């Protein structure tokens with residue numbers, strides 16, 4: 001039986017941690033004091049891209065490698081902070097030469113290469129609002145997001161343009177300029193209605209006078225994952241830099257000199273907040289790789305690039321677990337000192353797998369597109385309770401609440417289940433849901449933001465994820481969180497992944513049905529079916545354990561790797577599937 005806690009001592013940590021949790025340290029924290037980690041624009045105001053790039057370039061860190069961009073053939077290109085500063089200036093000048101003014105929406109549909117960084121950071125220098133899109137989206141989800149976000153400029157590769165944009169271009173009335181490049185840095189044949197990015201960059205000036213943005217100027221437009229319904233457009237401001245800086249320092253423990261790898265795609269908020277902004281704010285070197293998942297290559301990257309801090313997601317970890325420990329044991333990771341995960345609940349099995357196989361426990365943290373940055377985390381010096389999301393970061397006040405019918409809040413005590421709420425404001429708090437003012441307003445009650453996730457806080461102040469309010473199952477008067485049931489199933493050696501849903505039941509309200517995919521080497525059978533149900537009953541009790549179980553080859557995920565339980569439920573009950581634009585492998 002595993003212990004319920006992974007103890008940490010400061011002596012075990014190879015680098016002195018940025019954050020050691022204590023009541024005193026929390027009391028001394030203030031956002032105002034943290035502002036000294038940013039410099040502000042020389043003439044006043046705040047700009048995310050200036051803080052992330054130019055601030056370092058103008059100091060001693062100019063020659064330091066900002067980006068190490070890996071190619072498919074084992075080669076790489078290093079880009080220094082100084083070079084990135086000049087190139088992003090040029091991109092901002094390109095926008096200016098096209099007459100693009102501050103506030104305009106610049107969409108970036110780029111693979112994880114240099115152009116992505118030029119587009120995101122250069123557009124922010126020009127005071128534009130940037131929206132990174134996921135390259136794997138088909139024309140329809142792209143059209144939805146480009147229309148909803150009123151795209152004015154689009155940066156993309158010529159191949160993506162031909163495959164995905166040319167057919168919808170006529171239906172994008174606000175889109176004035178399309179900039180294209182070739183992913184292999186080759187010359188591109190002229191494309192009707194599109195401009196050649198690299199030609200324009202070559203003609204652009206190296207210097208740019210950054211737009212007069214302030215902490216309240218809009219900077220980023222993200223779309224939520226669409227796990228529970230139609231993706232929402234979420235607007236963030238330049239002031240979010242402070243949350244990114246502090247969370248990068250305290251939740252990811254980034255130090256100067258770190259080699260950092262974030263595996264998230266910038267089409268999702270993690271890939272922007274922690275794939276671009278936070279690490280650059282902290283002046284570290286980012287490893288950039290954007291090819292399909294491949295366990296062998298991933299281990300190779302961790303080893304060869306000497307990654308010290310790695311931020312990934314539960315689905316990726318589950319895929320590595322599925323690939324087997326032997327593959328990991330072919331590699332050595334002496335530089336790796338911290339692993340974190342976000343996006344979905346991290347099963348205790350996965351936390352322990354990290355410790356057993358990679359030599360480091362995996363640190364779960366929680367946040368949302370709406371929060372803009374990490375809010376609750378297992379930080380490097382904290383004891384880990386596997387299965388818990390950790391504790392609120394300094395500067396973040398969290399609570400577990402019930403929303404009363406009269407729109408007041410009831411604050412719950414230890415171990416009571418309710419909605420996870422955050423005291424407003426914090427620097428990266430979202431400023432609107434695009435075109436949905438009423439929905440935005442309804443997220444806030446009495447000075448608190450209600451997240452829509454259910455959680456409980458234990459007596460030691462650790463938060464435990466129960467489920468999204470839409471996914472929680474109510475059976476025989478009990479509230480059942482899918483995560484607890486799925487984690488229990490995943491403890492069985494045959495199970496690669498599990499998802500559970502509630503099925504209407506005239507007697508019990510709902511009953512639990514599980515969908516399970518198996519690890520290689522295991523075959524579905526009646527005996528295994530019964531064994532899994534028995535295993536769940538033994539560990540969870542008859543009320544919480546699934547009554548039904550089905551074997552499936554794969555489970556439906558969003559492109560950001562989240563289980564789409566609502567889709568399993570719709571299919572099971574023969575209901576409409578709703579918005580599936582974010583589905584990973586639409587059939």
Ligand code: ATP
Nearest residue numbers: 224225226227228343344345365366367368369465
């Ligand atoms: P949509 O809002 O469109 O349904 P989404 O909520 O999945 O999509 P994101 O903002 O990308 O979109 O994801 C945030 C959500 O992901 C959280 O509200 C939570 O439900 C889940 N999540 C993120 N991190 C964790 C975690 N560490 N543990 C449990 N759940 C997590």
Ligand code: MG
Nearest residue numbers: 224225368452
């Ligand atoms: Mg959400």
